[in-house]
Amino acid sequence: MDLVNDNQLPLILACFLLGSLGAALLFRRGIASRAWKIADLVWICLGGIGALTAVVAGVYTTDRSQLDRQIDLAYAATGAFDRDAARFRLAHCETDHPSPTFRTAIRDLCEKVEFLSASTAENSDLPLFIAVTERAAPMSGLRLFGSGGKERKAAEAAAFEPASFLAFAAEDEVTRAAVALLRAAPSTAGIAGEYQVIARSYEELIEEVMRLGDAWDFLQSRSGILTLQILAVCLVAFAAPFRLGKSIVDLM
Secondary structure (H helix, E strand, O other): OHHHHHOHHHHHHHHHHHHHHHHHHHHHHOOOHHHHHHHHHHHHHHHHHHHHHHHHHHHHHHHHHHHHHHHHHHHHHHHHHHHHHHHHHHHHHOOOOOOHHHHHHHHHHHHHHHHHHHHOHHHHHHHHHHHHHHOOOOOOOOOOOOOOOHHHHHHHHHOOOHHHHOOOOOOOHHHHHHHHHHHOOOOOHHHHHHHHHHHHHHHHHHHHHHHHHHHHHHHHOOOHHHHHHHHHHHHHHHHHHHHHHHHHHHHO
């Protein structure tokens, strides 16, 4: 399958050239019109196969659109978390709180925010993840000379593990105790609220990245549809010269 998907254009051109050669041989030998009628029938049959595979590939395209939407949602969740975390660090972690009563609690929350931010640093893998999914788009990239690093991209995509990528709890006993203490005082209740917003953003990010991984696995399980589509196009390309020859013979 990979051989077919990675050499789409050469295969289509090769089938077209073979069909052109066969049509030229029919012309050269002056074959009777019956042979051209058979060639026309083959063209009609292959066209029907091509139409059927196009319908099936349309289902795959719909699945691909769902993956694109999930990628957008994952990026939106990532952006929301990064903004909330950066705002919290800038507002509350650069300097100590004036009151010693709340310093330890705020430091605990700052450490947790730093930890969560570090755990999402692997988000740099997401653009690669998206780039790898591009090769699954039907007929999106007709490659003339093979995959060009496909094996490396596929290996890196396989290394993308959402479960280990975001496998941390946004709230634990330490952070809950810190939030409870800060909420007890009006002057620090806002800090506790900001952290809870960050915790929710992080949990949403976990959910969206998990769904992204599921959508990718679902799409990969149907990637064989692309091979059928390419093969159908190859068959149509092979039969096209015979259909053209039939039209020329009818005009003669």
